[in-house]
Amino acid sequence: MVQQDGQAALPEASDVGLTSAQAAQRLAAGLGNDVPVRASRTVGQIIRANVFTRINAMVAVLFGVIAVIGPVQDGLFALVIVINTLVGIVQELRAKKTLDSLAIINAARPRVVRDGVAVEVRPQEVVLDDVIELGSGDQAVVDGVVVSASGLEVDESLLTGEADPVLKQPGDPILSGSFVVAGSGRFRATRVGRDAYAARITEEASRFSLVRSELRSGVDRILRFITWLLFPIGGLLLYSQLFLDAHVTAEVSAGGTISGPFADALRGTVAALVSMVPEGLVLLISIAFAVGVIRLGRRRCLVQELPAIEGLARVDVVCTDKTGTLTEAGMRLAEVRPLDAAADADALTEVLAALAAADPHPNPSMAAIRDSCGTPPDWPVAAVRPFSSARRWSGASFTTPQGKQHWVLGAPEVLADADSPAVAAAARTAAQGLRVLLLGRADAAVDGPHQVIPMALVVLEQRVRPDSAPTLDYFARQDVAVKVVSGDNAASVAAVAHTLGLPGADQPVDARDLAPQDADFAEKVEKATVFGRVSPEQKRSMVAALQQHGHTVAMTGDGVNDVLALKEADIGVAMGSGSPAARSVAQIVLLDDRFATLPHVVAEGRRVIGNIERVANLFLTKTVYSMTMATVVSLLAVAYPFFPRHATLINAVTFGIPSFFLALAPTTERARPGFVARTLRLAVPAGLVSGLAAMTTYFLVLDGADTPTLADRTAVLITLCATTLWVLLLVARPYVWWKAVLVAAMVGLLLAALLTPVGQAFFALDMSDPAAVGTALAVAGVAAAIITVIRVVDARWLSRERDTRDS
Structure with a gap:
């Protein structure tokens, strides 16, 4: 009998496996392999992650101020946050449903001996003392001891870093996470669940996670910088609005709304701070990734790590096996x-x-x-x-x-x-x-x-797969090099590649003539297209050599011989029918085994990254112009030109609503490094010019008065909206019909607010001063011209830098 701590004695197991009754007893006693399945975040984690954010906390505080002083229109910005958060939760829950269903399909199914017969079970159904069968490509899900072996060779490199296969004999240990490269055998489970050697690593690696990436780390750096600027600028603005004018007083109307200079000062401070916060940026990144996961899921593509979408957008070399792929x-x-x-x-x-x-x-x-x-x-x-x-x-x-x-x-x-x-x-x-x-x-x-x-x-x-040739042709058009890396005879591989029209197929390389330690190894790998008789170690070395040359490498494969290269590559892509070991280390699994799905994955990655960059340009432009205006207002000790409802209108028609559509638009441009620098190169000058243009209009229409009228505030709003809509047009390129409709719709919404009695009353607008409106449009025109010149000069400078680097 087996005695466990705090548990009743269990029947002894034999090396021929357990009975179903014995397995059930062990499972009931808590001796199962209770490592969580590969899964997305729980529903509770998704809700908490979307609701309890730093940005939402800041907005809640600002809304609390408006809730006290009123009116309700000035609190509309909080409603936008609520809608954004709900949209984020719904999209991530949809992504979770897609991922969880695909993860179940992709999960390893170990074969355990029950009642003398080998049957497939879920990894969580393996119990202590189970006898588990292993064959080539299988991965051990628990620790154990070999009970029988026929030429059983195990690769433990994913755990120990040692690449040489280990020949296993009865009595030898088997570690979870290792995989079989040759032979077959059986082993008895001695440690299961979190007691297993690789359980912690496996649990973390198996969990669908938002690990760090250039995109996310870049956005985090930008947000940290904004946060540090927000406090001094916001504090200075608050001080200037509330305390520099000794005559600031508050009046309470009969309806409970606080009015007077004091209330206007508070509203102006809230309006400035709300505009400084890029409230939708992080949300739209999550939505873009979630929608990408859902779209790829419809193509039977399991994304096991979100940054894999970003990585594929940057890929410029695809290494692929021949058999099972082409x-x-x-x-x-x-x-x-x-x-x-x-x-x-x-x-x-x-x-x-x-x-x-x-x-x-x-x-x-x-x-x-x-x-x-x-x-x-x-x-x-x-x-x-x-x-x-x-x-x-x-x-x-x-x-x-x-x-x-x-x-x-x-x-x-x-x-x-x-x-x-x-x-x-x-x-x-x-x-x-x-x-x-x-x-x-x-x-x-x-x-x-x-x-x-x-x-x-x-x-x-x-x-040959009928979709292989169109897939290779797609990569050629997208400037993505394809290298066929196979263990087959080089001439055979070249013949297949030649029939598919792959450039360089007429000069295959026999990898037995290549040695990773040779000085020219990386250059040979860079130049050639087709490689035959490639060993698993050489595949990994080839991927590493390409990475050293500055390439972002995707590796596709389905066999145990591809595992090391899949792990080494920037993006590992495994076939769904491939070995469990290959699927476990890959970031992306093509469940339908179609190589032709890969272009859709690459295109989805480019769509996500390109659109997030566009959206980041918009939101950071808003942050920069808000900080510019707040700084000028604070230094000159004048009233802030906007109420919070004005900021809500500006943010909605210029950035908020358009960004949701732009974040989901198609794009084919390959993502490039330098996300932060590229984003700031447009956002900072555009934001500075927009903010200064708005303040120029403000001082022109204010004309020395101490307090702005609604007509003055409206003129500043027109200048800022016109200028930032022009920034939207620049960011939205290339132009297609729906983008024109989108911009026209935003102009229509703005005009409805400006020209209709309902809009004017709700948003506190006044169009009765034609001179102020004319001044606003003239200043906006000059600002748009300046932004365009900056954009053109910067684009030419970037092009010249790129040409110099390529040459």
Whole structure:
């Protein structure tokens, strides 16, 4: 009996697995693998994250001031925050629903032995003492001890950093997070849940998270800077509005509304502070990401980390495997071609059937052989050497009626001498785009030293995916380089790439001639397009070399041989039918196995990043012009020209409403580094010019008076709206019909507020002074011209810098 702390004794487990009753007892006793599934934030976390923010707290305080002094129109800015927050919550809940449903599909399904039969269960259903089966590409979900092994080789690099596979024998430990690169076996779970070695790492890595990215860190830096400026500017403004005028007094109307200079000073302070806060920027980033997740989810694409969307927008090199990506995963045995005319083709086919039967977890090549070679002979297996990507061959020793026989199957270049006729014949066949393996007879057991005599070429047909060529063409148009990195024969890979029209396919590189330690390794990887006979370690080194050359690299793959490169790449993209190990380390999983989905993922990333940059330009322009106006007002000790309701109207028609539409617009421009610098280069000058233009109009129409009239305030509002709408037009490029409609609609809303009696009464506007309106429009025209000149000069300067850098 097994005695657990605080638990009743449980029946002893055996190495042949648990019964269903024993498993249920352990699960009830809390001995299950209670590590959370990959999931988004909980509903409560989503609501708290959207409601209890620093910006919402600031707005709530400002609304509290307006709630005391009134009127209600001046508190409209709080309603905007409420709507924005609700929209954010709804979008993130939609994204959560999409992610959770896709995560369930993508979750690993370990095979445990229950009642003597191997069955698939959820990782959370594994219990202490369960016996778990492992095959090539499987990842251990708990810690345990090996109870049986057949050439079981385990890669623990994701845990220890050591890349060399470890041969496991009965009694050896298995760590959660490690994955099988060759062979098969069973192990008994000794530590489950949070007791397992990699449980904490796995839980954090498996959780859908908003980890740091250039975009988010850039926005955070901007917001911190704004916060630091907000307090001194806001304090100075408050002091100037309330205390510099000794005659500021408050009056309370019959309806309870506080009026008089004191109330106007408070309202002006609130209006300035509300405009300084970029209240919608963080929200719109979250919405843009959430909508991106939902759109990709509809294409059966699981985004396991949000910054993966951003990363794909920056990708300029895509490294892809051939089998299962450019070609369909399934293969067909086309021919068994004896190398000796005297050899019996039927006998060789019988050997192939025996080799396939000796492999409990065949790879796609061996599966095709198994499906084509019929019933295997009843030959006892004396020794076995399972396939691994590093060795590139597998084999088995049999006891046959004719005696001991030792057979191997793998890459011709590995099993035979480079100058042998077999290798030459294999190369000619591979050049036709076929996959060619060599069947050889060994002179000794395959699990020890031996020599190989080539016996036959095994030719496999692969079907090119019909959507591969359009996908490669899309990347070419988008200036994204595609490199095919495959473990197959270089000539075979080149033939497939050539049929797809991939540039550089006529000059394939055999990776056996490449060494990561060579001085020119990175340059060769940079120049070539097609690589064959690439080992898992070389794939990782190639990705690292491209990154060292300044590239943002996406790696696609589906096999255990791709895991190291997927982990090394900026963005790892795994196929849904790929190995559990590959899916677990990838940031993006294409659940429908369609390489053609990748362009949509890239386009979605570009849409998100490009539009967030546009939105950031708008909101930061608003912050800069508000700070500029507040500073001028404070230094000159004049009344602030706006009430909060004016600020609400300006923010809504110039930035607030348009930003929601711009944040979801399509764009194809590749994202580039330098988000903060690019954003500030437009926002700071545009904000300064807009703020100074507004204050210029203010002083012109005020004409020495101590207190602005509603007509004066309206004139300043017109100048600021006209100028910032022009900034909106500059940011909204390239122009399409719906953007023109959007800007026209905002102009219409502004005119409705300015010209209708209801709008004038609600927003406290007065258009009765034609001279003030004319002054406002004239100043706005000059300001728009200045902003345009700054924009054009800056664009030319950036273009010149980019040309210099590229040359």
